[in-house]
Amino acid sequence: MKVVIDASVAVKWLVDEEGSADALRLLESNQLAAPDLLMSECANIFWKKVRRRELSREEAAVAARLMQGVDIELLPTRHLLEAATSLAIELDHPAYDCVYLALALENDWPFVTADGTFCRKLQQSGDVRFQGRVLSLSEAALSVTSPIFTSDASDEGF
Numbered sequence: 001m002k003v004v005i006d007a008s009v010a011v012k013w014l015v016d017e018e019g020s021a022d023a024l025r026l027l028e029s030n031q032l033a034a035p036d037l038l039m040s041e042c043a044n045i046f047w048k049k050v051r052r053r054e055l056s057r058e059e060a061a062v063a064a065r066l067m068q069g070v071d072i073e074l075l076p077t078r079h080l081l082e083a084a085t086s087l088a089i090e091l092d093h094p095a096y097d098c099v100y101l102a103l104a105l106e107n108d109w110p111f112v113t114a115d116g117t118f119c120r121k122l123q124q125s126g127d128v129r130f131q132g133r134v135l136s137l138s139e140a141a142l143s144v145t146s147p148i149f150t151s152d153a154s155d156e157g158f
Contacts, residue, residue: 002033002073004104006097007041008114009137010034013070014063015049019114022141026112033073033109035080035099042067075103091121105129112140 005026012023026032046060055063077084083102088095097118104111113119114137122134135143 002031002107002109003140004033004100004107004109004111005038005072006034006100006111006113006115007038007045009112010038010042010067010070010072011045011063012114012137014066015046015055019137022137023114025141026137027070027072031073032071033075033103033107035077035103036074037077037096037099038072038074039067041096077103080106091125093118093121101134104133109133110135110140112137 003026009019009023009026011017012020013027043064046055046063049055050057050060077099080099080102083106084095084098087093087098087101091098097113097115100113101111101122103109110133112135116136119134119136122130
């Protein structure tokens, strides 16, 4: 089974920060997928980290280069627009985050985020669509060997 991750998880593979070890464990143990929006969001995060002086320009460039080579299936977003918009309005949350959620829901895959606010909002919504499907990064790292993360396919590429 694939697992959908968002940019808050992916950046932790390349920038040492809280949750990086959990993010790497998830990368090494699962087949991951994300909307192609992931790359733009990661580039934006690297830019913000340069502005905040958390990364140098050179470190951001290296992180972007490495991100391009990460083994993750990137899926087109166009067909997710309506579902993401509906979720954004329903949840009163930015649509770009809801694109990841829409991809997970469409494919019946778990969704992992390091965005605590978004994760809590989804888990506390009471919506049955999100029950057992939305996990924080720390929950996912603890659950790497649980049935939700057991792959029907081989672990090729990890």
